[in-house]
Amino acid sequence: MKIISTNTAKPTTITWNGKEVVTGIYKKPTDSPIYLGKSDVRHDTVTDRKHHGGEFKACYLFSKDHYDYWKDLYPNLEWNWGMFGENLTVEGLNEEQIHIGDIYKVGDALVQITQPREPCYKFGYKFGSQDALKQFIDHGYSGTYVRVLEEGNVKIGDEFELVEKRKNSLSTRAFFNLLFSKNKDENLIKMIENNDAIPQKKRDKLKAFVEKNK
Numbered sequence: 001m002k003i004i005s006t007n008t009a010k011p012t013t014i015t016w017n018g019k020e021v022v023t024g025i026y027k028k029p030t031d032s033p034i035y036l037g038k039s040d041v042r043h044d045t046v047t048d049r050k051h052h053g054g055e056f057k058a059c060y061l062f063s064k065d066h067y068d069y070w071k072d073l074y075p076n077l078e079w080n081w082g083m084f085g086e087n088l089t090v091e092g093l094n095e096e097q098i099h100i101g102d103i104y105k106v107g108d109a110l111v112q113i114t115q116p117r118e119p120c121y122k123f124g125y126k127f128g129s130q131d132a133l134k135q136f137i138d139h140g141y142s143g144t145y146v147r148v149l150e151e152g153n154v155k156i157g158d159e160f161e162l163v164e165k166r167k168n169s170l171s172t173r174a175f176f177n178l179l180f181s182k183n184k185d186e187n188l189i190k191m192i193e194n195n196d197a198i199p200q201k202k203r204d205k206l207k208a209f210v211e212k213n214k
Contacts, residue, residue, distance in 0.1 A: 001160040003106070004064055005089035006034045007082030008044040014125055022047045025122050027082030033155035034087065036109045036148045041087045055147055056114045056199045062086035062143035063093035073135065074127055085123070086143055088154065095141050095173035101166030101197040108152025110163065114197050116142035116176035142176045147197065169195060178206075186210050 007027035013020050024045030035042035036059050046053035062084040071079060081089040095116070102113045119137070124130035136142070170178065170192055178188050189206045192198055 001090050001092040001104075003088050003154060003156055003158045004091045005029045005081030006032075006154065006156060007087055007089065008034060008041060009082075009085075011045045011047065014122070016121060016125060021122075023122050024052070025085040025126055027085055027087070029081045033107070033153040035151065035153050036087075036107075036111065037151050038148050044087060056197075057145040058148045059088065059111065059146050060086045060117060060143060061088045061090050061093060061146060062117075063095070063141065064089050064091045065093065066139075066141050069139065069141075074132075077127065083126075084117075084143060085126075090160070093143070095144065095176065096171050098144060098172050099166050099169040100172065100175055100192060101169045101195050102162065103149065103164040103166075104160040105163050106160045107154030107158040108150075109148060109154055110150035110152075111146040111148055112197050113166075113172060114145045114147050115199070115202070116144055116172050116179070118142075118179065137180050140173055140177055142172065144172045166195070166197070184209055186213070 007029050009024040009027040011022050011024065012026045013022050024047055039055065039058055040046045040053040041059055067083070098113050100113055100115070104111055119133045121130065123136065124132045168191055170188060174188065175192065178184055184206070189210050193203055193207050195203070
C-alpha cells in the first residue's frame with residue numbers, strides 16, 4: 001500500500017434541511033507532508049467531533065483503486081484525490097486484506113486499523129444525491145479509519161509496512177458488512193468483542209445484539 005495523495009480541508013459551509021452546517025469533507029490534495037496526530041490530522045478541519053476525529057478516527061484512508069467505480073456512477077462531478085473526505089488516498093488498499101487491529105508503519109507514524117467509514121448525509125450532499133449512501137454501503141469498500149499510535153509526518157510515496165497482524169480478527173470489509181447487516185452473525189461479533197482497536201461503545205452495542213438474540 002502506498003500513499004498517492006495527502007489531503008486536508010478548510011471549513012466549508014453547506015445548507016442542509018434549511019440550516020447551515022460546517023463540514024470538513026471537501027478535502028483537497030496538499031503539496032507537502034501532513035502530520036498525523038493522536039486525535040486528528042494537523043491543519044485539517046474536523047467540525048463534528050462526535051462522529052469524526054478522536055482516538056479511533058484520527059485519520060481516514062480511502063483506496064485509489066475504488067475511484068474508477070465511483071467515477072462511472074458520477075461522471076459529472078469534479079474529481080480529485082480526497083473526494084471521499086480521506087486524508088490519505090492509498091494505492092493498493094484492499095479492505096478484504098486489512099484487518100481490524102493491524103498495525104502499520106508509514107512515514108514517521110505508527111497507525112492501527114480501527115473501523116470502516118459509515119457514510120452520512122454530508123457524503124450524499126457532496127455527491128449530489130443521498131442515493132450515494134446506499135450505493136456506498138452496497139459496494140462494501142469503505143476505506144478505513146486509523147488510530148495513531150505514534151505521531152509523525154507522512155507524505156506522497158510513503159509505503160505501509162505491516163508491523164503487527166491482529167490474529168482472528170475481521171477484515172475491514174467483513175466488519176463494514178456486519179455493521180450494516182440486519183441479521184448479524186454472532187460468530188463474527190464474538191471475533192471482535194475484545195478487540196481494543198474498536199471503540200468500547202461500538203463493541204458493547206454489538207454484544208448487546210448477541211445477548212438480545214440468545
